[in-house]
Amino acid sequence: MKDKLRRICLLLMLISTYAYASAQITINGNVSSADDKQPLAGANITVKGTTNGVVTDLSGNFTIQVDSQEDILVFSYVGYNSEEVTVGVQTNIKLVLVPNVESLDEIIVMGYNSKTRNEITSAVTVVSGDKLKDVTANNIGTMLQGKVAGIEVVDASGAPGSQPDIRIRGISSFSAPQGPLYVVDGIIGGSFDPNDVESITVLKDAGATALYGSQANGGVIIVQTKTAQFGKNKFELRATSGIRTADHGHVRMMDSETLYKYHREYFRDPTYFVVDDRKFLAVRPESLKEINTDWLAETFKTAPVHNYYLASSGTSGKLRYYIGGTYYNETGTFINTDYNRINARANTTYSFTDKVSLTNNINLNGSKTNGYEYMHIYYSYVNMPWDNPYDSDGEARSYKNDETIWSKDKINPIQAAENSEFLSKDFSVDYDLVLNVELLSWLSFSSTNRLSLYTGSSKTFYSKKADDLSYTGTGYINVTDNLNYGGISTNLLKFNFKISDHRINGLAGFETQKENMEFNSTSGTGIPEGLSAPSVASSQIEIDGAPSTSILQSFISQANYNFRETYFLTGSFRIDQSSAFNPDNRTAYFPSVSAAWLVSNEGFLKDNKIINNLKVKASWGKTGMKDIGPSMYLEQFKYTTQIDGQSAAVPFQMANDNLTWEQTTQMNAGIELGILSRVTLNADFYNNNTENLLVYKDLPPSGGFRKQWQNIGQVNNKGIDLSISTTNIATSKFTWTTDFTLGVNENKLEGFGNDTITNANSYGIVQIYHSGGTLYSWYAKEFHGIDENDGSVLWVAEDGSLTKDYNSARKIEYGSPVPKLQGGISTEVRYRSVSLKAAVSYLTGNKIYNYFRRYVDHDLQDVKFNVMEPMSDWRIWQKPGDAADHPLPQNARNSYDPSTRYIEDGSYLKIRNITLTYSLPAKLVNNLHLSAINISLSADNLYTFTRFSGQDPEVSINPANVGLPGYAEFKYPNNRQFLASLNVTF
């Protein structure tokens, strides 16, 4: 394989060096544009077959010397059709170039190449920058929510700077990360600011994604950043400001009085069911009610958010440029949290000649996050309302060593947050260098390269006076520095022929990716008051750090054929070699074929008034997944500990030489229909089969390991993506449009034989996999209800009878957190210069394990935790005959242990966004020498309709975050957001 790679490389080099190889007649002339009749500055004029060339001046004038009258002059300008003119007897040539409309309007960026909309043979959704802009966020995921059929976007945290999880077309893996692959400006990976985005292309099927091989199981999101529009210099300024509030969902914690009343139930006798008020009052004096702390109100505040964006773009001669800068500042709703980010991007392309261009893109990103400690959020919910957070001076006080404190851990989250720091600083640079050379009229070479650098530093600090379980009195500091650097180089030969009605184009080449990840971490305790640097730590000093490397080498090829722009056929083939696997399993092959028939280009439909577009398409292909981390196939003994100061090695994982790629075979069939130019409908049906699932399988712990990476079984994802866009009303003054997206997904596990695989977290909450099952199915002891006679918990035993013994309860499968249906609806109404947009997203068919309730709906099994206000339909058992769903506290044994009791329906409908925009009248704007001014007001995440009783049914589905997807604990609440925005272009 290596030798083959090398030989093809050499051949490629030879071809690319081969292609470069001059009377004296003076010719003058002028070049102008056909659309606005304006002169074109910087147009290229070359003598065909030579390197003799000039460019036009600012007035579009040029002068060139030619050898003979037979010479042919080639006029070219980016974005315009090239023209060839034979000199003949002319000495003055005035030429009008026609804009290349196709390239401006219909080009869809596909990553390694671009295609016209007609040429697309696979499931692809394009979202323009304009459609993204309604939502203000620091990430593209939140902006895509509900806008693309078949994409699930989950805001698993509302923390400042947090990124959502994105899943395209369901979930095809158990444990592996399965977010989409980002391709920025044609290169895998990279960072960008949402404001700099020109368009997003979501590749959903293997017809398109197989070209990305082993990185594409989660789909591909192609991000194109802005470039200059030809001939125009443009400035844009956008300023957005607003406020955010925390969204606690249905959760209201009990106030002092309510909790007091509930605690009385704890003194209800387990046999006679009467409350012993003497005992109750003895240990819960009425005076408790005198303090009524609303912890959530004290720790979550309304917070400001600001976003400023300034950009300039334009062309000058052979140069095109775009410069964009963003400043984003978000204060968190939770005390002492915020996020600041600055992003700068400069995209420039210099065309040496019409055949050779060089693009330099650079993106700089710096951010600073004041994060939070999970436990501080936890305390904000569970701390008792009977404790006062402030001292007589109104300062947050320490709870340590105060015997009067009710709250279990004796930690005042306000005091703790004020005396601790969770700061991270991140800086990244991406530099792209792209060389395009047209070697022959049909052959070009492109070398696309990126160097990336990420460096970050995070600091965790507890002052010694901070309330903490471990660090009060000693303090603690940890500083971790990360350095990731790497590069990717893609070198492709691209060809393009057109012979009468046949057109063939394609590409072939090689790609190498290498990433190095390093971290160094230092921590220690014994921090003197007032200082917070690692150097001052006096005790328990620890050092961590281990670099790692990952390498991927690939061969890439693709061929596209079309006949009369009506019949389209595409084939692609990629070979990947990854360092993540054993040498024998290192290479994988990713083929694909796809075809489309543009029915509306056929004669019989060509001039049809009703159907303006009809296309049917189908694709088949393979993608893979390799991201399980390096060296997971090797037996390892980690030297990361010590005994009595001597180095020690602990068995870390067992060998699995057979560990290999997770591969998905994908099929897609779709239809695109446009009616009356008013309605467009896209429907795609898919059937994806992922084999060799990478399962972090539970092993019998008695063998020495609790888990191991193995390839087991397969998962089938079938579904429909449907999107309908309609222009309901379109007059010059009034328009109303609607977009509707729907994704239906069904997944099924196969090929497990008689194996039943479970995956448990440390609390004993289990998900189960077996043939015929669904992904992530909960497997839990069956909760029946509350015994009407004594208020105890009833479980269902193996034989179906009821039992009070938790240990003999049977385990059943109880739904999965993967939604069966999801989508969004958005609509826009525009009257003159006012527009109103609204967007909702929804999903249903999922079950969430609401472990949050173990801490806040615990039947007083732990009396030092506050309790949430019961939902309207919950009843607490008090006397024989009560039909209740909450037990008598004294008979609540095992009520909060893992069972189906806390597994809830996670369906929801969220009002994601409402935006009102007003465009100032053109006359007024022009008087100000500006081209447009827009003012808008928006509200995000306005309301969630759900029966889920926890904080938020948006629960992380990323196994890397939570161990078990769909498992809800305490989350940094999502935000409601109210913004005002001003957008000026000139």
Added chain:
Amino acid sequence: MKKILIYLTILTGALMLTECELDVVPSDALTSEQIKQSPDGLIGLVNGCYAIFKDYPSGESGGNNWYLRQYFQLSDFSSDDIACGYKTEDDLIIAFRYNDRAAEKSNLNSFWAQSYKVIYGANVAINLAEQAEENDLTSQLMGEAYFLRAFATFNLVRLYAVPYSSANQGNPGVIIRESSSDGQPKARATLEETYNYIISSLKMATSVMSEEIPPERDLKGFASKYAAWALLSRVYLYKEDYANSIAYADSVIDYGNFELESAESFPSYFANAKTSDETIWCIPFITVDDKKSGSIASMIYNGESCWGEEGASPSILEDMGLGTEMQDIDQRWNYINADEPDEKNGVPLYFISKFSGQDNVPTLSSPVMLRLAEVYLNRAEAYAKQINISAAVEDLNAIVENRLIADDLTPYLYDESEYTPETIIDAVLKERRIELAFEGHRVFDLLRNNKSLNRVYWGFHLDNYNGVPDTEEPESTEAGAIIDFNQDTYLYPIPDSEISTNNLCVQNN
């Protein structure tokens, strides 16, 4: 122009040809191939087995689940030595509450998994040692590995299986793992087989280790031939093989360089266990190992980073002579804060300091796994079982003489003439209770001797205690007060993580 292009093309072409080496190995771990070659391989692996006892499991950087915390809590919190002042959400509560023991509990699962990780590591080490060049050090390391797998297996069989007796030796013990390639689902061995495996591993340890400890390993933190003998005396005692128990106790007492702490030095013993002549083997902690709020001390002591929710029970305090002159005479009272008992939810809490004080840190100690006093007391119990009253009394007095300070010790010594063949065992058990208090012995002493567990005092070990005592003492009929060990429902369940992945492994009743 042309040249530039050619250069650029060549450059990119050259970039492409840069071949990458795809064999990547981790930077913080040795692979199985590397560890065989490395001079730090075998010694690192054996050291790693010890480290498992004191570290959080891989992937956990905090919390409550680590081997020794479970080792002490799962045993002592289920005995009559500890009173529980708070019904915590921490899974440690199931040690007190026999009715709440569910197979899903994280402490049960973690202890089980970490035990077998020690056994796995030991098995890999034995294999490496067999292939290594034979010398004093490799023999010693091999012996340590045999010892460690026996120790871990023994602790499992104590917690997850019924106590050994000639009548129930066919009952299920635990799963035996004899080599690192033995990781498939497997049935539990019988009690007899389990004990035989433990004993044969310990005998292998004694046969390969020398009485002359190689200098590199001559630390209290590493097991030795003497540690293997001491553990054999314990295991044989549990196996009702009293002659062997006595024989191995003899070996330790006669050939080992160990010495009981004196009554004067005993109060500072546990804070300095790593250097004491009484220690046969301890798990050595250094400052970075301090688990703070997740430490062993945290639950039973009241200091910085301590929860202080449990304390010495009224039952053991009575045996120690609370309110009598014994509080001054018996130096073992130094480990109990009797002067200022705390109180939580109606439960008086006498805090315990056996796991505190190393480097003056309240949550730091090097927990003692084997010490000379226990060996004396193993022998005393074996003599008592053999009705050798005088020999039993002599061993008991060897302890008492080194723990009490009085002008005249005579009234406090055991007098052979006061005991009958029936009562001598109670004297031994009482002395074991006081001397070895909170060190993970009491509940097994009761089980081994068919004594029921009597916890007629207030605390959350009672099923329905609500934090307010009604009377001086609870009724003995309160659920959870008296546990009859003749029913085997008191056992911890085999962890769910094993049952659900190993269909050959049977659950306890």
